[in-house]
Amino acid sequence: MPDxxxxxxxxxxxxxxIPDGDPLDLRARDCLRQIECDGLxxxxxxxxxxxxxxxxxxxxxxxGLPMGQAITAQxxxxxxxxxxxxxxWLNCLFVRTGDELSSQ
Numbered sequence: 001m002p003d004x005x006x007x008x009x010x011x012x013x014x015x016x017x018i019p020d021g022d023p024l025d026l027r028a029r030d031c032l033r034q035i036e037c038d039g040l041x042x043x044x045x046x047x048x049x050x051x052x053x054x055x056x057x058x059x060x061x062x063x064g065l066p067m068g069q070a071i072t073a074q075x076x077x078x079x080x081x082x083x084x085x086x087x088x089w090l091n092c093l094f095v096r097t098g099d100e101l102s103s104q
Contacts, residue, residue, distance in 0.1 A: 011049040014067045017076035017083055018056060028055045 006012070018025050032051055035041045043051045058064050060075045070076045077083070 009049055011053040014076065015049060015053050017071065017078060017080055019077045024056055024059050028052055031055060
C-alpha cells in the first residue's frame with residue numbers, strides 16, 4: 001500500500017478515503033460477501049479490494065469515475081489523516097529530490 005505500513009494494494013488505500021459512516025461502504029462489502037458465498041464472483045479473493053472500490057465508485061453521483069477523479073470530485077475524502085500523511089511524504093520526497101537535482 002502507498003504508506004508501506006498497512007497491507008494491501010492501491011485500492012485498499014483509496015478505500016480508506018471513503019467518508020466515515022458512508023452507508024454504501026457497508027452495502028458494497030455485503031454485496032461482495034454475498035456473491036462470494038454464492039460462488040458468483042469472477043475475481044480472485046486477493047482482488048477483493050479492487051472489486052470493492054470499483055463497486056462503491058459505481059454507486060456514486062458520477063458512476064464509475066476513476067479513483068483519482070473521484071478524489072478530485074470529492075466523492076472520496078482527501079482530508080483524512082492517512083491521505084495527508086501520504087501527501088506529506090510525497091511532498092518531502094519530491095521537494096528533496098528536486099532540491100538535490102537542482103544543486104547538481
